[in-house]
Amino acid sequence: MLRLDSVHAGYGQIEVLRGVQLNVERGEIVTLIGANGAGKSTTLLAVSGIVHVRSGTISFEGKSLAGLRSHEVTSLGIAHVPEGRRIFKSLTVLENLRMGAFQRHDNPGIAQDIEKVFSLFPVLGERKRQLGGTLSGGEQQMLAIGRAVLARPRLLLLDEPSLGLAPLVTQTIFSVVRELNAKEGTTVLLVEQNARLALDTASRGYVLEIGRVVAEGPSRQLLTDPRVIEAYLGEA
Amino acid sequence: MSADRGIRDRALHAARLVLLVLLVSSPLVWLKLERAGDETRDRLAFNWERASGLLHALPWILLVLGAGAALGFFLSRFKGAIASAGDRVRQEARKLAATRPRRAALVALPFVLLVLFPFLPPHLSKESQLSVQNYTNVVVFITIYATLAVGLNITVGQAGLLVLGYAAFYEIGAYSYAIIAQPERGEHGLVLAIPLAIVASATLGLVVGLPSLRLRGDYLALVTLGFGETLRYVIRNLEDLTGGEMGLSIPDRAKPPTLMLSSYALDRQLSVLVGTSILLALCISTTARIQRSRVGRAWLAIREDELAANCMGIASRYYKLLAFVLSAIWAGLAGVAYAGQVGFVSPKSFEFDESILILSMVVLGGMGRIGGAILGAVLLYTLKWVLQDKFSEYTDYKNLVLGAIMILLMVFRPQGLLGSAQLAQELKGEEASAPPPAAAPALSQGAAP
């Protein structure tokens, strides 16, 4: 479904991705783990057309994403929940969700999906007229995911959804991600610092290090890989 | 292959934009409002003259377009050869200008020639005096504008503070001289005018600079513009002192002394030329010295990142004020020179246009570059003079051209003609957000699959 072929990309003079090779099949949850600064976020940004790809190709459902701008990538069915949530602080919860459905014009369907998000995250329904900036960190993450769901994506890119959240909130969010994958068939590419949680959720994983994939395989296999255990799972 | 496509895409994009501009401007270009005799309203008419004018100009336009296309083709064909030739020229130039005195001499040489020209004996004959007088006039103005551009470059280029109302400082210098030269105030000359202009413009620099310390770049631009406008209104309204709209003439006794070389009129101009050349030389040498000093480095730091500069212990407020005051003083002195040259001052000579002209000089030459400011002054004053005196039917196009130059420069070459690549980077910026902190890699190098 999503395929990255020796992708090189970076910022200004600095090259961050040095030939990333990665693919995600329909219906999977795949995780991308790695240390801080390895280039995980940059990989997702390259898919979304925000970071310029210097060489290599990225394709989605067989179509090349080269030269597309971020809103055009979105219109192909990819939703990206970036690092740090980036909720519109002075828009209400409802308006934030509606922005997620910006490219859709089926108003009844949008209303239905908003109700669906409220049933997944009831707390958002209680706060729907509140400004985004007044939400707590966990609520903002829920809103960010809900907003992405409103686009009815076939592929969901999630960047560190657990960052800075209490374990209980993290569990809620991850169970919703699993539910979206199981019930709606949404394919997920999950970037996580918390490698154990990520590998528990995903069926396959990639390990990224200074801009290259250095290990990959089914989650069970990575969980037992001594190098992965030493570097990312620690003694936990 | 893909490069060709890039060129084709760009050409298409440019063509689309040109078409858009032609379309959007058409109501104002092709329809004209005209009033016959004593009618009370304007009638609408198709602008036939413009249409026929365009028809006549069509061969020229096609010629220019064709030449442009040919040049573009040529440049893209021989890109490599041209680049290497450019490199060679640059290398030679660098060798030639290896030391600072040599560099200074290279910059000064054309000016010295320009300035000395009217003094050469053959020109002192009666017949050629009129044309020499015209020539001298142009050179005097070039030196005045070069002083202004170098002065404005201190704030805009070196310290990164966009000052839009620079003509205000120029104006206050000119009025300082004109006011004390009035008969009822004793017809004082330059001896008093120069110190007074320095004090007045420096004070105005402080007055404008102080509130500006707290303002962001765009507000600063607006406030300096507002100060300029306000000063003009004040001068216009204080009629007893300034003569209001009518302006002030400088009586002969208060004018700059003459050199007594030839006829009276030329003589006066030659003495002004000597004065403005000295002024320009002083301005360039002190400004260059300051730019290389600690002060210049502090300005650079402030321009690049004021917050960081403050953290490094640079008292940015002090240095910004200093930039304002120095910049103002040069304009004040240029104002004295202007009043001495023209013998008459009025608010009309210091309108917004004037500030824009000087700013364009700095931007065209390359912000932060003294040589750039001078080059900009020479080019744009020449343009202004050519449009005013040689092709006077096109005078109206002067500001049109200036505006277009500013836009095109910012889009295609923000560093100006002489600016460095580093400045270009600084002015183009990056859309990217701040980088997150990097951490050491965790897996060993040998782990690659």
Place this chain on the structure above:
Amino acid sequence: MSEDFQAFLSNLPQAIANGLVRGSIYALIALGYTMVYGILGMINFAHGEIYMIGSYAGIIAVAALSTLGLGGMGGPLSLAVVLVLSMAFAMLVSGSIGFTVERIAYRPIRGAPVLSPLISAIGMSIFLMHFVMVAQGKDYKQFPIPLHDKLVVTVIKIGTPSLGSWWPEGSVELTLLDLLTLAAAFGLMVGLYVFVNKTKLGTAMRAVAQDKTMAGLLGIDIDKVISVTFVTGAILAAAAGVLITIRLSQTFYTAGYIAGMMAFTSAVLGGIGNIPGAVLGGLVLGLAEDITSTYPGGSDWKVVVSFVVLLACLMFLPRGLLGERVGERA
């Protein structure tokens, strides 16, 4: 002196009424500055010229209609048709020029530090002003006097009573044009409010102002939203341009310069980026200007007064009356 002051007091109610009308026009222009600032964080120096072009387009439209035999002199209906059509034409011309200005001078350097867009904007302002001068000539353009006279008729006159010995009696007169101006200005502002707050595109505009990258990730075409912002601002400015032209019965190619300055001051006064703030700022500045010029000898100083207001506001109230609202860039 005291007689002067008495005269000033008796004229004050009328000055307040005039100031409100003038202020509503400033507000229309100020909205364009504030919207562009909100979304791009830059001062669109060329906005005053967009307004001036609107005033020219208005006169062109009226002249064209009268050439077609629709002079607007045949009764209230034909007058309304002329006004509406000329306003629409002015909006079309200014709107398309606003669109083009952004495409040519701002889009290629979006994201550059403030100095480049600022210089480009100043260049555009000068270019447009002198483009109109070259294209349309250096003389004042006249709005048809009979039409002007038909609109500038007093329709409301209220006497204001004297309050004891210190406040003399006076009166307030409002012309048909005053009422039309107020109605058009406030109608447009309400329309803008609804557009920005209640429609999808308006919400997208606020989203883009806050975080362009995120807006793009959600499928919002940022370039399009920014274009819409410029066009909307230009449309409001064009309306202001037409209203002013009828009031003064003429226009001139430098008309955008002072009006732009006043409107920008209004925007800053209200809190730049803040839409209700621009309206409030415009009204306050309009009042300040008319009250100053009512004072004997005051009209020579009104530009100075406005500038002092701007400076004082930047110094002591840098976020404006209602607070600045510029999208936090991530």
